[in-house]
Amino acid sequence: MMQAQELRDIYLKFFKERGHSVIASASLFPEDDPTVLFTSAGMHPLVPYLLGQPHPEGKRLTNVQKCVRTTDIDEVGDTTHLTFFEMLGNWSFGDYWKKEAITWSYEFLTSKKWLGFNPNKLSVTVFAGDRDSPRDDEAASAWRSVGIPDERIYFLSKEENWWIAGNAGPCGPCTEMFIEVDEIAKCGPDCRPGCNCGHFVEVWNDVFMS
Numbered sequence: 001m002m003q004a005q006e007l008r009d010i011y012l013k014f015f016k017e018r019g020h021s022v023i024a025s026a027s028l029f030p031e032d033d034p035t036v037l038f039t040s041a042g043m044h045p046l047v048p049y050l051l052g053q054p055h056p057e058g059k060r061l062t063n064v065q066k067c068v069r070t071t072d073i074d075e076v077g078d079t080t081h082l083t084f085f086e087m088l089g090n091w092s093f094g095d096y097w098k099k100e101a102i103t104w105s106y107e108f109l110t111s112k113k114w115l116g117f118n119p120n121k122l123s124v125t126v127f128a129g130d131r132d133s134p135r136d137d138e139a140a141s142a143w144r145s146v147g148i149p150d151e152r153i154y155f156l157s158k159e160e161n162w163w164i165a166g167n168a169g170p171c172g173p174c175t176e177m178f179i180e181v182d183e184i185a186k187c188g189p190d191c192r193p194g195c196n197c198g199h200f201v202e203v204w205n206d207v208f209m210s
């Protein structure tokens, strides 16, 4: 079994080897954002840089961000929800994009050198498109090119595959990765990533601000 510290270490090492600067976690109490009480996502302290302000450490960053999230509080106590947690992040400010982000996520999750999950147990979700924004075919084709078959690429709506910080501000489609848990059977024929029966567990979300 892998310990939390080892997971943090190898994640930062993986992205450091791919040109990312390692930065420290920001405070749990946001310094310049009066809209929230706590830092609730890795994205949070980096919003000014996602909006174009140059970051002193460069265009590729990686970090382990402390987070407190109260929106999930009713779900705390199940197998995957906590109020306090740490979010591992890799960040590109106007540098690499979907193809590289997805290829690296896949490599870190499945390579025996890193986490070594069975690639046949990996499913992904991609934004399906709607009246405002097109289907994310670029993300889907990046998944196909690393070897995820069409039957494990699910196109879902904005509710599940669109990241937004608030009513205004950075947002964009995202692609989520799920590992199937053998010990928990599918709840039925319609069970899919995003179903909360526990068979599919989300392990990663690549957000594409655009």
Ligand SMILES: [Zn+2]
Pocket (backbone or CB within 6 Å): 186, 187, 188, 190, 191, 192, 195, 196, 197, 198, 199
């Ligand atoms: Zn299910």
